[in-house]
Amino acid sequence: MISTLPFLLTLAVAGILLILFFLEKRHRKTHPMIGGIHTNIELPHSAEYELYHNDLSLCSKKVRACMAQLDIAYKSHHIDLIETGSYEVISRDYLAVNPAGLLPVLLHNGHPIYESHEIIAYVAARFDGPQKQNLLPPDSAGRSLMQTWVKRASLVGDDPVTGLHASAANCAAILTTPLFCAGVKSIPVHLIIEGLLFHRLRSRPALFLLLKLRGLKGFTRMAPLMKQVDRARNLMGEHLDALEHHLRQGGPYIVGSQLTLADISWMVILERLVEADWIDFFLQQNRRPMLNVYWRLLQATPAYKIGVEQYRHPTVSAATMLVREEKARDPMFRARLEGWNTVA
Numbered sequence: 215m216i217s218t219l220p221f222l223l224t225l226a227v228a229g230i231l232l233i234l235f236f237l238e239k240r241h242r243k244t245h246p247m248i249g250g251i252h253t254n255i256e257l258p259h260s261a262e263y264e265l266y267h268n269d270l271s272l273c274s275k276k277v278r279a280c281m282a283q284l285d286i287a288y289k290s291h292h293i294d295l296i297e298t299g300s301y302e303v304i305s306r307d308y309l310a311v312n313p314a315g316l317l318p319v320l321l322h323n324g325h326p327i328y329e330s331h332e333i334i335a336y337v338a339a340r341f342d343g344p345q346k347q348n349l350l351p352p353d354s355a356g357r358s359l360m361q362t363w364v365k366r367a368s369l370v371g372d373d374p375v376t377g378l379h380a381s382a383a384n385c386a387a388i389l390t391t392p393l394f395c396a397g398v399k400s401i402p403v404h405l406i407i408e409g410l411l412f413h414r415l416r417s418r419p420a421l422f423l424l425l426k427l428r429g430l431k432g433f434t435r436m437a438p439l440m441k442q443v444d445r446a447r448n449l450m451g452e453h454l455d456a457l458e459h460h461l462r463q464g465g466p467y468i469v470g471s472q473l474t475l476a477d478i479s480w481m482v483i484l485e486r487l488v489e490a491d492w493i494d495f496f497l498q499q500n501r502r503p504m505l506n507v508y509w510r511l512l513q514a515t516p517a518y519k520i521g522v523e524q525y526r527h528p529t530v531s532a533a534t535m536l537v538r539e540e541k542a543r544d545p546m547f548r549a550r551l552e553g554w555n556t557v558a
């Protein structure tokens with residue numbers, strides 16, 4: 215009797231926890247949302263434009279930069295990713311805004327617009343016209359050129375590794391791994407476990423947990439992860455070479471003298487290279503001189519100053535410092551990240 219009571223109690227507690235887990239899981243179901251505006255959905259709102267975004271998120275930066283350049287006011291809702299503190303992006307409240315559990319989302323009069331490239335195209339089209347500083351080329355040739363470069367800087371697919379050839383954004387996502395590793399140090403394990411329980415893609419929280427357990431040094435000794443970093447680094451070099459070559463034909467922007475959505479999309483890639491401490495590696499010693507000039511020009515725009523620079527997250531800035539310090543302290547760590555004989 216004495217030994218069966220604790221057993222029965224443990225069983226009862228486990229049963230209750232399991233029931234609670236499945237009940238919660240029903241509320242956290244995610245499903246993909248088609249890109250573009252959904253006029254059939256109206257979410258609670260109090261401003262014409264409301265943006266759900268995250269300081270670090272590449273796609274959120276792109277939308278903020280676009281809104282800043284077009285001088286469009288919006289009500290801001292910062293939603294945490296695990297990288298900035300917690301899995302708010304899969305909370306019940308946020309899933310009511312985007313059942314896909316992804317950022318960013320822009321509401322226009324309460325109607326959600328999903329997918330960052332659709333959001334920037336939507337707002338740019340609304341503000342299209344000669345009377346205002348706009349982000350769309352006037353002619354169809356310019357627009358199609360812009361689209362090509364927007365696409366090359368847009369995140370594709372659920373797993374960045376699969377789209378490294380097609381997208382510099384996917385390369386940037388993999389090159390962010392050391393930054394994630396440094397940042398996750400300060401995130402408590404139970405918050406990552408929330409992701410393991412409820413995130414649509416378990417592999418993401420599983421990776422964060424692994425990075426937390428291994429630490430910065432340990433991560434560079436994990437061959438499968440380092441293989442991905444090597445590929446992403448080499449292919450990012452190719453994407454940047456292509457842009458360097460393209461800028462040499464004209465410039466100073468991607469579509470000649472006009473700043474367009476293509477530049478907004480590349481601005482956030484270059485910013486990510488700064489955050490994850492790769493920028494010197496790719497642009498050092500005036501390697502890729504056109505890109506050096508281009509990057510300086512982009513940094514002088516309202517898009518960058520208001521939409522990107524003002525949103526540095528303390529956890530991310532601290533992680534950048536950690537990566538930088540580790541590289542300075544341990545040349546082997548740097549060499550493993552940058553490739554022994556690689557010319558970027």
Ligand SMILES: N[C@@H](CCC(=O)N[C@@H](CS)C(=O)NCC(=O)O)C(=O)O
Pocket residue numbers: 271272273274295296303315316317318328329330331368369370418
């Ligand atoms: N194709 C989507 C990608 C959106 C996306 O992957 N967003 C990331 C942040 S950049 C996200 O919300 N991830 C959720 C998570 O990691 O839990 C877009 O361009 O908006």
